[in-house]
Amino acid sequence: MSFKQLLGEYEVRLDGKGRFRMPSGLLTQLGDWQRGNFVINRGFEKCLVLYPEPVWNEITSEINELNLYNKKNRGFARYFFRGASEVTLDSADRILLPKRLAEYASIDKDMILTAYSGRIEMWSPVEYDKWMEEEPVDFSDLADEVLGGNKEKAAE
Amino acid sequence: MSFKQLLGEYEVRLDGKGRFRMPSGLLTQLGDWQRGNFVINRGFEKCLVLYPEPVWNEITSEINELNLYNKKNRGFARYFFRGASEVTLDSADRILLPKRLAEYASIDKDMILTAYSGRIEMWSPVEYDKWMEEEPVDFSDLADEVLGGNKEKAAE
């Protein structure tokens, strides 16, 4: 991968046409990949996720292996790919959010970007706060499992 | 690791742009790492935590292994990484606090730095005092639980 693990939380604003400018902090981290392709998709939670193409390919390789004659598999694949779109940065480092996706995530004028594990999640500020204000129910258990050396229990 | 375990409590002041100068006491302890990268993140309490990059990498290496198709894992990773950003000292040994993080910790003009276990916690003076005063737990009992070999109660 030509870019390092992405990090950071940014607040951006959409223009009248639903575009946002990629914050320079992320541009720097993306490095050469700035001019490459991205895939934007609905997240499992009420957010959108932006993947640099190589990350997307890695993530979806497993899904693409699934046997689609299996009904469950087919359902999952369809659910996962619903609305995934390829996007690129324009000459002013902007991305146009597909309308239906923005609506799905209740993103209107302001948006929070939060990057981790090679991906960029996009949230409406309201939804983001909702998620972040309360720590996950079993957070301390998980922290113990993941960080406390209690390996067996952590789902890997 | 090229720096010794960090120690000390410092009060610093932010300039108009939200920057603070790393106290010389910490600079000395950081040694060669002064010119390296740091990661700043929200802490579990209402504070921020600054990690020298090697420390951060060690902590996050396990998190980056998690399977993010697992809902619990995803919640944990997102919560853990919320806002983590890479920062460096500028030529005058200053660090610019990301705005959203400063707000999270109610850090405005003054800030307390407290170092231990290879990391530096950053507190608003008000929150810091609150946390230190309210200490309802009998410290010696806690010490016993954590360090006294009374394992059953410690990991909670």
Next chain:
DNA sequence: TAAAAAAGGTGGTAGAAAGTGGTAATTCGT
């Protein structure tokens, strides 16, 4: 069905805001 109108998308830019770098002035400890 064609013309007109509206909506959606692309590209660019000026002014404002935020970030960066430097340094003079002040404080602090010895």
Next chain:
DNA sequence: ACGAATTACCACTTTCTACCACCTTTTTTA
């Protein structure tokens, strides 16, 4: 009082925002 450390500024650069102009596609209407 002196040097080191810290704080408070100022000047400059980059980034961000809010537009406008134009092109393309879709919808409406005569």
